[in-house]
């Protein structure tokens with residue numbers, strides 16, 4: 349199976365929102381207006397297959413300081429364990445480097461299998477914090493230009 353990654357556009361919104369709603373346990377409730385403004389700021393990347401079906405997305409924010417925050421990442425179950433999530437994170441990494449950021453950080457409920465995914469991709473566990481409803485792992489990926 350092959351796929352490509354690009355910056356999301358407004359026509360992708362419904363598909364992204366559907367993936368969010370299907371993963372409320374993992375992501376919590378993601379509000380449509382927050383996705384709309386993230387797409388406007390070019391802070392959502394999507395993976396799609398040859399037929400333009402949405403395979404996954406990553407929603408992030410380049411902060412004013414050294415951090416890029418990864419808010420949400422989902423790969424459609426049909427496309428999992430094929431490297432789509434990895435490639436979304438690599439493209440996010442490039443975008444963060446291009447924006448002059450030093451690390452990518454995210455919070456993930458401790459009980460989710462996706463903690464293993466972040467560990468595999470080289471994220472370092474910074475701490476575990478209380479969170480509102482459940483404890484959250486704070487994962488950080490340090491960025492260094494390739495070859496350094």
Ligand SMILES: CC(C)(COP(=O)(O)OP(=O)(O)OC[C@H]1O[C@@H](n2cnc3c(N)ncnc32)[C@H](O)[C@@H]1OP(=O)(O)O)[C@@H](O)C(=O)NCCC(=O)NCCS
Nearest residue numbers: 374422423428429430431432433434456461462464465468
């Ligand atoms: C987490 C998620 C995005 C991973 O996407 P994916 O496309 O399946 O990941 P990849 O195929 O790129 O996997 C990259 C590596 O992580 C590993 N990995 C991925 N998911 C894993 C899991 N659930 N458990 C253990 N390892 C996992 C893969 O085996 C692979 O390692 P390898 O290179 O040694 O083979 C996907 O499982 C998902 O959408 N989960 C539901 C939503 C979610 O939990 N989001 C995060 C909220 S904090």
